[in-house]
C-alpha cells in the first residue's frame with residue numbers, strides 16, 4: 342500500500358492561480374485586461390450547460406471520444422504487471438492536443454474573438470488548432486520554431502492545407518520556447534481581437550487550470566473504463582510523458598487526490614540528464630518565471646533560459662507547467678526521465694510487440710516501465726499521448 346502525500350487538493354490552484362509556490366500570472370501590462378477577463382470568466386463559460394453540450398458533442402463526434410483503454414497483453418507479460426494504454430493517439434489529428442483546442446475555440450467564440458494564434462513545437466498543437474479553426478471558420482496564425490518546421494514538415498503541410506498561416510520563429514534555439522515568445526509578442530500587438538490558444542498546462546493563470554480541465558476528460562474516461570474492465574476505478578500507477586505537461590495533467594487529474602494512485606511523470610533526458618543536451622526540467626531546473634508563470638525552469642544562475650534538447654519536438658521545452666512543479670516539489674508525483682536513445686528503442690519495441698507506432702514524445706513514457714520494479718498485482722495506465730506518423734522521418738533514420 343502506497344501512502345502518497347495527498348493532504349492537499351492538487352486539482353485546484355488558488356484564486357490567483359497558484360499550486361503551492363508555483364503558477365500565477367506574470368504578464369506585460371498590455372495583456373492585463375485580456376487575461377483578467379479570461380480569469381474572471383473561464384469557469385463560468387466552461388461549465389455553462391450550453392458550452393458543455395457543444396464541447397461534449399464535438400469530443401464525441403469530431404474528436405472520436407471516448408478513446409479506448411487498451412490492455413497491452415504482450416507488454417504486460419514482458420513487464421510483469423497489467424498495463425493499459427489510454428489511446429489518445431486515436432483522437433482526430435493523432436494526439437491529445439485537440440481536446441484542449443476544441444474547448445478553447447468554443448471559449449474564444451464566447452469571448453467574441455475573431456482570430457486565433459498559437460505556438461507549436463512538434464506541430465501537433467498547431468495542427469489541432471488549425472483544424473478547429475477550419476471547423477469554426479476562424480482566422481488562424483501559428484508560430485513555430487524554424488528548426489521544428491524542418492523536423493516536422495508533414496505537420497507544417499497539414500497546417501497550411503487547413504488554411505493556417507505558419508510563421509517561423511528564428512531566434513534562440515528556433516524551437517518551442519522561441520515560438521512561444523513570438524506568439525506572446527503577437528498577442529500583445531492585438532490583444533482584444535485575438536485569443537491565444539496555449540497548447541499545454543503552461544502560461545499565465547488561468548491557462549494551466551483551463552487546459553488541465555479540458556484535458557481531464559482523459560482521466561475521467563480512464564476511471565469509467567477501468568471500472569468496467571477490472572471492477573476498480575483506480576490503477577496503482579498512472580504514467581505520462583511531460584513536455585509542458587498537458588497529456589500528463591489530463592491523465593493524472595482525477596487521480597490527483599487519490600492517495601493510492603502513484604503519479605509518474607517522464608521527462609526527456611536528451612543525450613543524458615547531465616550531458617548539457619537535455620530537457621529534464623525538474624532535474625536541472627530551479628524556480629523561475631517563464632512564459633507568464635512561476636515554475637521550475639532550466640536557467641543559468643543569472644536567470645538566462647538554458648536551451649533544452651530532446652529528440653522529440655514536443656518535449657523540447659525548458660519549463661514545466663506549475664501544477665507539475667508542485668507535484669514534483671511536494672513529492673505527490675515521481676519524476677523520471679528517458680534519453681533520446683531509450684525513447685527511440687521504446688518506440689521501435691512498442692511498434693513490434695503491440696502494433697502501435699507511438700509518437701516520440703509518448704515513447705519516453707514507455708521507456709521507464711522496465712525500471713519501475715512493478716509487481717504482478719500492479720495495474721498501470723500509460724497515456725499513449727499520440728501516434729508516430731509525424732515522427733516517421735526520424736524513425737526512418739534508424740530503420
Ligand SMILES: *Cc1c(COP(=O)(O)O)cnc(C)c1O
Nearest residue numbers: 465541584585586587588702727
Ligand atoms: C505535444 C505533445 C506532447 C507534449 O505536450 P504535453 O503538454 O506535455 O502533453 C506529448 N505527446 C504528444 C503526442 C504531443 O503531441
